[in-house]
Amino acid sequence: xxxxxxxxxxxxxxxxxxxxxxxxxxxxxxxxxxxxxxxxxxxxxxxxxxxxxxxxxxxxxxxxxxxxxxxxxxxxxxxxxxxxxxxxxxxxxxxxxxxxxxxxxxxxxxxxxxxxxxxxxxxxxxxxxxxxxxxxxxxxxxxxxxxxxxxxxxxxxxxxxxxxxxxxxxxxxxxxxx
Numbered sequence: 001x002x003x004x005x006x007x008x009x010x011x012x013x014x015x016x017x018x019x020x021x022x023x024x025x026x027x028x029x030x031x032x033x034x035x036x037x038x039x040x041x042x043x044x045x046x047x048x049x050x051x052x053x054x055x056x057x058x059x060x061x062x063x064x065x066x067x068x069x070x071x072x073x074x075x076x077x078x079x080x081x082x083x084x085x086x087x088x089x090x091x092x093x094x095x096x097x098x099x100x101x102x103x104x105x106x107x108x109x110x111x112x113x114x115x116x117x118x119x120x121x122x123x124x125x126x127x128x129x130x131x132x133x134x135x136x137x138x139x140x141x142x143x144x145x146x147x148x149x150x151x152x153x154x155x156x157x158x159x160x161x162x163x164x165x166x167x168x169x170x171x172x173x174x175x176x177x178x
Contacts, residue, residue, distance in 0.1 A: 004113055009067050009075065011110060018050065018066060025097050027040045067110040075106050076096040076110070077095050078092070078110050080127075091127070091129065092111070094129075094138075102137070115145070128170045132157065132165075133166060134164060139167065148169065148170055150169070152168075
């Protein structure tokens with residue numbers, strides 16, 4: 001069973017050649033609210049990050065893969081973080097960089113592939129996502145893929161001097177398959 005290749009996209013490990021893509025994405029202020037970043041990243045710091053991206057998922061408790069279109073061009077990133085091996089759960093984050101690539105099914109297929117990978121290869125019981133209550137696109141994406149909204153955290157994130165709610169979505173692998 002292929003878990004990292006779909007019909008529209010495939011997921012792959014980070015490569016040194018992803019430096020400029022990562023630099024552009026991480027320094028785009030449009031994404032700072034959803035990534036909880038508040039400062040830009042230097043190429044030097046991102047280069048160090050790429051040099052260490054090969055480390056074992058159980059050591060660093062995270063995994064970042066590039067979402068690629070079938071022509072090999074990067075469309076976005078999908079992350080696994082806050083891995084809790086004992087409880088067999090982890091958080092998921094996803095971002096599609098360019099507006100033209102959004103609503104094309106890339107995020108949906110990448111999320112399906114990644115959840116399948118998490119359940120089949122990592123043996124996770126559940127994955128979850130924290131989504132800003134105003135992020136309609138992400139709410140639609142996670143709900144479409146079977147995630148259930150299980151919590152609403154009031155005034156959770158301070159954004160531009162305004163407190164905003166955050167929602168938690170969970171996908172539980174009851175049958176050990178996705």
